[in-house]
Amino acid sequence: xxxxxxxxxxxxxxxxxxxxxxxxxxxxxxxxxxxxxxxxxxxxxxxxxxxxxxxxxxxxxxxxxxxxxxxxxxxxxxxxxxxxxxxxxxxxxxxxxxxxxxxxxxxxxxxxxxxxxxxxxxxxxxxxxxxxxxxxxxxxxxxxxxxxxxxxxxxxxxxxxxxxxxxxxxxxxxxxxxxxxxxxxxxxxxxxxxxxxxxxxxxxxxxxxxxxxxxxxxxxxxxxxxxxxxxxxxxxxxxxxxxxxxxxxxxxxxxxxxxxxxxxxxxxxxxxxxxxxxxxxxxxxxxxxxxxxxxxxxxxxxxxxxxxxxxxxxxxxxxxxxxxxxxxxxxxxxxxxxxxxxxxxxxxxxxxxxxxxxxxxxxxxxxxxxxxxxxxxxxxxxxxxxxxxxxxxxxxxxxxxxxxxxxxxxxxxxxxxxxxxxxxxxxxxxxxxxxxxxxxxxxxxxxxxxxxxxxxxxxxxxxxxxxxxxxxxxxxxxxxx
Numbered sequence: 001x002x003x004x005x006x007x008x009x010x011x012x013x014x015x016x017x018x019x020x021x022x023x024x025x026x027x028x029x030x031x032x033x034x035x036x037x038x039x040x041x042x043x044x045x046x047x048x049x050x051x052x053x054x055x056x057x058x059x060x061x062x063x064x065x066x067x068x069x070x071x072x073x074x075x076x077x078x079x080x081x082x083x084x085x086x087x088x089x090x091x092x093x094x095x096x097x098x099x100x101x102x103x104x105x106x107x108x109x110x111x112x113x114x115x116x117x118x119x120x121x122x123x124x125x126x127x128x129x130x131x132x133x134x135x136x137x138x139x140x141x142x143x144x145x146x147x148x149x150x151x152x153x154x155x156x157x158x159x160x161x162x163x164x165x166x167x168x169x170x171x172x173x174x175x176x177x178x179x180x181x182x183x184x185x186x187x188x189x190x191x192x193x194x195x196x197x198x199x200x201x202x203x204x205x206x207x208x209x210x211x212x213x214x215x216x217x218x219x220x221x222x223x224x225x226x227x228x229x230x231x232x233x234x235x236x237x238x239x240x241x242x243x244x245x246x247x248x249x250x251x252x253x254x255x256x257x258x259x260x261x262x263x264x265x266x267x268x269x270x271x272x273x274x275x276x277x278x279x280x281x282x283x284x285x286x287x288x289x290x291x292x293x294x295x296x297x298x299x300x301x302x303x304x305x306x307x308x309x310x311x312x313x314x315x316x317x318x319x320x321x322x323x324x325x326x327x328x329x330x331x332x333x334x335x336x337x338x339x340x341x342x343x344x345x346x347x348x349x350x351x352x353x354x355x356x357x358x359x360x361x362x363x364x365x366x367x368x369x370x371x372x373x374x375x376x377x378x379x380x381x382x383x384x385x386x387x388x389x390x391x392x393x394x395x396x397x398x399x400x401x402x403x404x405x406x407x408x409x410x411x412x413x414x415x416x417x418x419x420x421x422x423x424x425x426x427x428x429x430x431x432x433x434x435x436x437x438x439x440x441x442x443x444x445x446x447x448x449x450x451x452x453x454x455x456x457x458x459x460x461x462x463x464x465x466x467x468x469x470x471x472x473x474x475x476x477x478x479x480x481x
Contacts, residue, residue, distance in 0.1 A: 002064070002067050004057050005057075005067055005071075006067055006070045006071050006074065007053060007057055008053060008054065008057040009071045009075070010053075010071060010074050010075045010078055011049070011050045011052075011053025011054050011057065012050065012054070013050075013075040013078060013079055014046045014049050014050040014053070014078050014079075014082060015046065015047060015049075015050025015051065015053075015054070016050075016135070017046045017050075017078075017079050017082050017083055017135075018042075018043050018044070018045070018046030018047035018048075018049075018050060018082070019043075019047065020131055020135060021039055021042055021043035021046075021086065021128065021131075022043060023127060023131070024039050024086070024124040024125070024127045024128040024131065025039035025040060025043050025124065027123050027124045027127055028122060028123070028124030031122065031123055031124065033122040033123070033124060034090060034091070034122075035086060035090035035092070035122045035124050035125055036124070037089070038085070038086045038088075038089035038090035039086050039090075039124055039128075041085070041089060042082070042085035042086045042089060045082070045085070046082045066471075066477060069468050069471050069472060069477070070472065072464060072468050073460075073464060073468060073469050073472055076107060076108070076460060076463070076464060077460070079103075079107050079132075079135075079136075080100060080103045080104040080107050080108075080456075080460075081100065081103075083103040083106065083107060083128075083132050084096065084099035084100045084102065084103035084104075085099075086124075086125065086128055087099035087102055087103060087125065087128075090122070090125060092115070092121060092122075092125055093114065093115075095449075097449050097452055097453060098114045098445075098452065100453075100456060101114055101444065101452045101453075101455070101456050102114055102115065102129070103132060104456045104459050104460065105220075105432070105456075105459060106129055106130075106132030106133050106136060106218070106220060107132050107133075107135065107136040107463075108136055108430055108459040108460060108462065108463035109133050109136045109137050109216045109217055109218035109219075109313075109345060109347070109430055109463065110218070110219075110315075110347070110426075110427055110430040110431065110432050110459045110462075110463070111133070111213070111218050111219025111220050111314070111315040111316075111430075111431070111432030111433075112315075112423075112426060112427060112432045112433075112438070112443075112444050112455070112459070113220070113432070113443050113444065113445075114443060114444050114445040114452070115443065115445070116443065116445055117224065118221065118222065118223060118224050119222075119223055119224050123205055126205065126209055126222045127205065127208070127209060129209075129220045130208070130209035130210075130212040130213050130218075130220055130222075131212060133212055133213050133216040133218030133219075133220055134190070134212035134213075134215070134216050134218075136216060136218070136463070137186065137215060137216025137217065137218060137246075137345040138182060138183055138186045138216070138250075138345060181254055182250050182254075185250050185253050185254055185257070186215060186250065186345075189215045189242065189245065189246070189253070190211050190212065190215050191211075193210075193211040193214060193215060193238065193242045194207050194208055194211040196238045197210060197211060197235065197238060197239075200230075200232060200234045200235045200238060201230075201232065201235075202230065202235065205222065206222050206223075206230075209221070209222045210222070210227065210239065211242075213314075213316070214239055214242045214243055214246060214314065214316070215242060215245075215246045215345065216246070216345050217243065217246050217247055217312050217313050217314040217340070217344075217345045217346050217347070217430075218314065218315075218432075219309075219314045219315030219316050219431075219432045219433075221316065225317075226316050226317040226318065226440075227239055227305070227316045227317065227318050228317055228318035228319065233301060236301060236304075236305050236318060239305070239316060240304055240305050240308050240309075243308050243309060243312045243314045243316070244277065244308055244312065246312065246314075246340075246344060246345050246346070247273070247311070247312035247313070247314075247339070247340025247341060247344045247345070247346035248264075248270060248273065248340065248341050248344055249267065249269065249270065249341040249342060249343035249344055250343055250344060250345075251343055252264050252267060252270060252341075266380060267380055268355065268379055268380040269341050269342065269351045269352045269355060269379070269380070270341060270351075272351050272354070272355050273340055273341050273351045276311065276335075276338065276351070277307070277308060277311055280307040280308075280311055280331065280335055281300075281303055281304045281307045281308070283331060284303040284306065284307045284324075284328055284331055284332070285299055285300050285303035285304070287324065287325060287327050287328045287331070288302065288303055288324055288328065291324060291325040291327070291328070292323075292324060292325070301318075302318055302319045305318045305319075306318065306319060306321050306332065307331075307332070307335065310332045310335045310336060310431060311335045311338065311339070311340065312339070312340050312346050313336075313339050313340070313346045313347035313348050313429055313430050313431045314431075314432075315426075315431045315432030315433050317433060317440040317441075319440075320439065320440050320441040321439075321440060322435070322439045322440065322441070329435065333422075333425070333435065336348065336425045336426065336429050336431055336434075337349055337425060337429060338350075338351065338354055339351070339429060346430075347429045347430030347431060347462055347463065348429040348430070348431075349395070349396065349399055349429075352379070353392050353395065353396065355379065356377060356379065356384055356388070356389060356392050357392060357393070357396060359377045359378075359379075359384075360377055360389050360392075360393075363375045363376075363377055377389060395465075395466060395467070398466050398467075398470065399428070399466060402428060402458070402461060402466065403424050403425055403428050404424075406423075406424040406427070406428065406454060406455070406458045407420045407421045407423075407424035407425075408420075409451075409454055410423055410424060410447075410451045410454060410455065413447075413448045413450055413451045414448065415437075415447060415448070415451060416436060416437070418435050418436035419434070419435065419436030419437040419438055420436075421434075421435060421436075422434025422435025422436050422438055422439070423436075423438045423444070423447070423451075423455055424455075424458065426438065427455045427456075427458040427459045427462065428458045428459075428461065428462040429462055430459060430462050430463055
């Protein structure tokens with residue numbers, strides 16, 4: 001591992017975090033709120049550290065695979081640690097563990113919160129929480145990849161380690177150009193949603209914060225009641241549509257801009273994603289009407305929002321789904337594991353993995369009848385190599401093992417089993433609200449301090465797709481080659 005290169009790129013990420021605090025610093029200064037000093041110190045520190053690192057680690061060298069893993073993991077930890085400073089120094093969080101949990105939840109786009117009274121928070125803090133999710137959505141590291149050529153460092157290994165999903169589509173021969181294209185699509189979606197929310201009567205801060213949290217599938221809101229605070233059918237529809245789009249492979253949005261809209265339906269993963277979303281909405285809608293006797297139109301509105309919110313790992317809420325009966329809870333619980341498409345900002349295992357695992361299982365079933373047959377797994381007409389299938393099987397095993405281990409560890413800390421199970425899947429899949437005492441009408445404030453640290457690690461593992469973090473825990477990674 002090239003320590004100098006790792007430190008240099010992490011320094012870029014640290015610098016980005018410091019610069020990203022400036023809008024919140026300005027807002028706190030305009031409002032003359034106590035968090036101004038907290039933002040001043042918190043912003044200055046990473047800017048100074050990042051600048052010093054860049055000045056003292058000059059040189060051109062190519063990244064190796066292990067460098068990419070180290071940069072992504074350490075970069076995310078550095079962002080979460082520094083991003084927690086405004087929350088801790090302003091007194092918004094009672095202790096640094098709570099501040100770190102909230103910051104990690106933001107940068108990993110989880111949306112789990114320990115804050116009890118969000119409505120009373122200063123505007124600078126509200127903006128910063130959403131900024132952390134917006135940066136984390138497409139990835140601070142992908143943003144850094146766009147500027148790596150200026151630093152004399154290649155970025156393909158970094159891109160592979162960061163981009164969510166089993167594959168990383170290259171839309172351009174140069175990796176930096178790919179990162180810029182992805183960020184361009186991401187920024188465009190954000191601006192469009194801000195405009196639509198403003199047309200719906202939202203104030204500018206609410207519109208910006210909710211757009212940041214939607215396109216990143218993060219879920220942080222500026223109100224305790226989340227999106228339900230606005231009680232607007234128009235806003236519900238806008239947010240639902242953009243949650244769905246944000247959990248779609250961003251390369252498909254790029255091809256749409258070039259007039260190739262048929263790419264959506266030609267993509268097998270997107271077809272499965274759309275069908276699962278539609279089925280989830282219809283089933284939850286039917287269960288609500290049957291179980292609670294709500295009017296059909298009202299039930300459809302809430303069912304659509306909550307099903308898409310959970311499937312896309314966004315975690316926004318307009319209703320408390322724990323009041324809809326056991327069947328709905330089980331459906332939403334199952335959706336928590338799945339997530340949206342690879343190459344999007346969503347969490348969970350991703351539709352592509354689910355689809356390939358399903359095809360592999362069907363192939364093995366067919367082999368029982370035709371042992372000598374040559375059977376291949378294909379996705380969107382393309383052959384899926386056996387090594388990719390093995391990696392996905394390994395990922396699934398790790399995912400379920402970590403989910404069970406985290407749930408057991410949290411339960412051993414005195415948390416009831418339902419809450420422990422809900423918190424484990426909600427953090428590993430980067431959703432936010434879970435089950436039990438961490439449901440949509442509650443938060444994570446009442447959990448033990450050690451449980452918050454465990455769940456923070458779970459968020460990081462989920463956001464960086466397990467392997468990126470786990471590989472650093474192996475002795476082989478640290479051996480000199």
